[in-house]
Amino acid sequence: MDSPKTPTALGYRMPAEWEPHEATWLSWPKPEGISFPESYDAIPPVLCKMVAALADSERVCINVRDADEEQIVRGHFQKNNAPSAHVTFFHIPTNEPWCRDHGPIFLVRDEAPRKVIVDWGYNAWGWKYPPCDLDDIVPARVGEMLDLPVYHPGMILEGGSIDVNGSGSLITTKSCLLNENRNPSLSQKEIELRMKDFLGVRHILWLGDGIEGDDTDGHVDDLTRFIDQTTVVTVVEEDEKDPNHLPLAENLAKLREMKAENGRRLDVLTLPMPSRIMRQGQRLPASYANFYIGNTVLLLPTFADCNDKWAVAVLEKAFPTRRIVPIDCRELIWGLGAFHCLTQQEPKV
Helix, strand or coil: CCCCCCCCCCCCECCCCCCCEEEEEEECCCCCCCCCCCCHHHHHHHHHHHHHHCCCCCEEEEEECCHHHHHHHHHHHHHCCCCCCCEEEEECCCCCCCHHHHCCEEEECCCCCCEEEECCECCHHHHCCCCCHHHHCHHHHHHHHHCCCEECCCCECCHHHCEECCCCEEEEEHHHHCCCCCCCCCCHHHHHHHHHHHHCCCEEEEECCCCCCCCCCCCHHHCEEEEECCEEEEEECCCCCCCCHHHHHHHHHHHCCCECCCCCECEEEEEECCCCCEECCEECCCCCCCCEECCCEEEEEECCCCCHHHHHHHHHHHCCCCEEEEEECCCHHHHCCCHHHHCEEEECC
């Protein structure tokens, strides 16, 4: 179902992640996938902990290939003593598990139809990991199954490349969204216009580069996150010899000069970075900013690092009404992502 009118013109907006959820969406990884080479067996227990942590928070919708894979995943829940009564399975095959980037982005408004889906194009972060044809059509498939209108902006955009405050502001990075491997025929102004037309935002904030080891070309969900209308939390690297120090310091300086859509200067909180994690000669993009905000919990990736407790303390203060759930992601980060990369929220209407 498509409409010639843009969602913004029809009164839709993308809610902030801390607004009430109907559900959290996931796409279950495949043993034959490329995300977890030679380490898939270590991943289901981490996902089971994540799904279990959401049991008292919200429904979890999981994309699986078919009924056979559904039974396999149910078996993982049983094996790991993870509750699954709150889980609904959808037989939507995917290539990889990064639902934040290939999944549906939901918009809402106060009149019927109150909820719609935006189906941004998806090319596996600049054609880095073909094939991605199954992932690219996930939003349309979800729209069919939920009987929701689906809008197609005609532009490549991953969910992890943006973060919104729900009231008009969006933050992103030039290193990702302006990369030639995404939308080479569109200018920055044209990209801004598409986001304004299809996400219900009117104020775009641009950061610079991402962290070392991030194969997404600098997704903002590893860097900076809105936690209310005018407050962000951003990661910093104190070690001046670390390659992440300068780009994160430059982003911090930019943030301190930025304003939200209401003209108020942003309040900026800082999170530490974990120590460098290397595997097979590759630095992994471990970041505490890749947390996921549920209705009653916040899922925090941790790395058996001395800064884990510091990150917990910062987020406990930032989210006093939510329970912070630290989960070890040393195996999960081998796939170059963590909890925010794996999830996509469906807002409640």
